[in-house]
Amino acid sequence: MMPEIGRRRWAIAEGYIPSESSFDDPALVSHETACILNAGDREARVEITLYFADRDSAGPYRVRVPPRRTLHLRFNDLEDPEPVPRDTDYASVIEADVPIVVQHSRLDSRKSEVALLTTMAYSES
Amino acid sequence: MMPEIGRRRWAIAEGYIPSESSFDDPALVSHETACILNAGDREARVEITLYFADRDSAGPYRVRVPPRRTLHLRFNDLEDPEPVPRDTDYASVIEADVPIVVQHSRLDSRKSEVALLTTMAYSES
Amino acid sequence: MMPEIGRRRWAIAEGYIPSESSFDDPALVSHETACILNAGDREARVEITLYFADRDSAGPYRVRVPPRRTLHLRFNDLEDPEPVPRDTDYASVIEADVPIVVQHSRLDSRKSEVALLTTMAYSES
Amino acid sequence: MMPEIGRRRWAIAEGYIPSESSFDDPALVSHETACILNAGDREARVEITLYFADRDSAGPYRVRVPPRRTLHLRFNDLEDPEPVPRDTDYASVIEADVPIVVQHSRLDSRKSEVALLTTMAYSES
Numbered sequence: 001m002m003p004e005i006g007r008r009r010w011a012i013a014e015g016y017i018p019s020e021s022s023f024d025d026p027a028l029v030s031h032e033t034a035c036i037l038n039a040g041d042r043e044a045r046v047e048i049t050l051y052f053a054d055r056d057s058a059g060p061y062r063v064r065v066p067p068r069r070t071l072h073l074r075f076n077d078l079e080d081p082e083p084v085p086r087d088t089d090y091a092s093v094i095e096a097d098v099p100i101v102v103q104h105s106r107l108d109s110r111k112s113e114v115a116l117l118t119t120m121a122y123s124e125s
Numbered sequence: 126m127m128p129e130i131g132r133r134r135w136a137i138a139e140g141y142i143p144s145e146s147s148f149d150d151p152a153l154v155s156h157e158t159a160c161i162l163n164a165g166d167r168e169a170r171v172e173i174t175l176y177f178a179d180r181d182s183a184g185p186y187r188v189r190v191p192p193r194r195t196l197h198l199r200f201n202d203l204e205d206p207e208p209v210p211r212d213t214d215y216a217s218v219i220e221a222d223v224p225i226v227v228q229h230s231r232l233d234s235r236k237s238e239v240a241l242l243t244t245m246a247y248s249e250s
Numbered sequence: 251m252m253p254e255i256g257r258r259r260w261a262i263a264e265g266y267i268p269s270e271s272s273f274d275d276p277a278l279v280s281h282e283t284a285c286i287l288n289a290g291d292r293e294a295r296v297e298i299t300l301y302f303a304d305r306d307s308a309g310p311y312r313v314r315v316p317p318r319r320t321l322h323l324r325f326n327d328l329e330d331p332e333p334v335p336r337d338t339d340y341a342s343v344i345e346a347d348v349p350i351v352v353q354h355s356r357l358d359s360r361k362s363e364v365a366l367l368t369t370m371a372y373s374e375s
Numbered sequence: 376m377m378p379e380i381g382r383r384r385w386a387i388a389e390g391y392i393p394s395e396s397s398f399d400d401p402a403l404v405s406h407e408t409a410c411i412l413n414a415g416d417r418e419a420r421v422e423i424t425l426y427f428a429d430r431d432s433a434g435p436y437r438v439r440v441p442p443r444r445t446l447h448l449r450f451n452d453l454e455d456p457e458p459v460p461r462d463t464d465y466a467s468v469i470e471a472d473v474p475i476v477v478q479h480s481r482l483d484s485r486k487s488e489v490a491l492l493t494t495m496a497y498s499e500s
Contacts, residue, residue, distance in 0.1 A: 070216035195341035
């Protein structure tokens, strides 16, 4: 049995939360997500740092993912140490103390239909 | 000749099947797919485990992919040991006894146009 | 100077060409593309094999990519040894005699708006 | 502390800037972006070369990304040594003198809704 899978250091170079949405349903509000999978038997302590074009980085934001659980973390919901600015280019580095898998996705509902994008993040062991 | 390609352990951190669809055509119903390619000469026995935010994992779901075939497996169709809940965040680990390639995609037709996303899954040998 | 970049074996597990399109403009007809970059100084001889769910594989399809050129190859245009069936799940393995980079994309215009997906293909050296 | 993450050589095989857009808002004009993250402590000097189907390559285009910053570079804005042709297939190689992370995305607004795609670029150390 080998439940752990993944790596400890991940990066997402694309980041942008539109301030506009065509819908009130939380599932359809424009949002960006870091989907984090912790398939192992130990809790993952995760730190997220945000990088911008013309100001200092923000963070670390700290979250925990229990063993054998996934956390689909909305960047929209990050508040501590500061909220993520809307309509602003950013990037992120995500580091954990155990192997995790990180996938990036965005739902954009600025117009009356939704647009989606996703990619596996870049990883290093 | 070297027909095999791929790895034995794959993970998809993003997972979400919308319960709503704007169309009845099965091709256009909201769905999530794990596209599995077995380019080798041996049958692939594949086990899928699903991870959630706040409950224990589900599975393993078992499928077989014949040699030199592809299986575009809809998570919507998984029934044994239990169906995949709709409108629920999940993640998956996909393991095979021979090298395979796994790509994740979703068609979302909650609104009257379709939105698509895809990414190659994360892999380890 | 080190212009070559890439690997010799690539796989795309997802493949599906919708038979329907809402537009006649060739740029907006539903299509699937393997974008191939040959950044090196030698011509790339490329062979593509297609895999299906319930029939034998097709190919090899043969194309050449000149040195320092890109070829955005539409699967829709493959004719020899046989056309790619529409509305049919398939997967592909792409092999070259020099390093190349392969990215998969689809434009789906079954409805009156376009949907897009892309991913870097899976690669082995 | 180990702030650097990434690799020095990246490639994006897909490239296409639609000349049409349904909106004047710069955020919604059809565009292609190379999102570059420089999480390290040294400025990144980046060179971009573009490859085409039937003409010689263009570039290098030169940009700098300050330490601990991200640059979401629109291919639409590249002017020196020459602008990027619209409605034309291209590919790109992105090289830096320090480790960076590169993600490719496109917003397509030829129709009245937006379509999005993204993928992590292919990398070599």
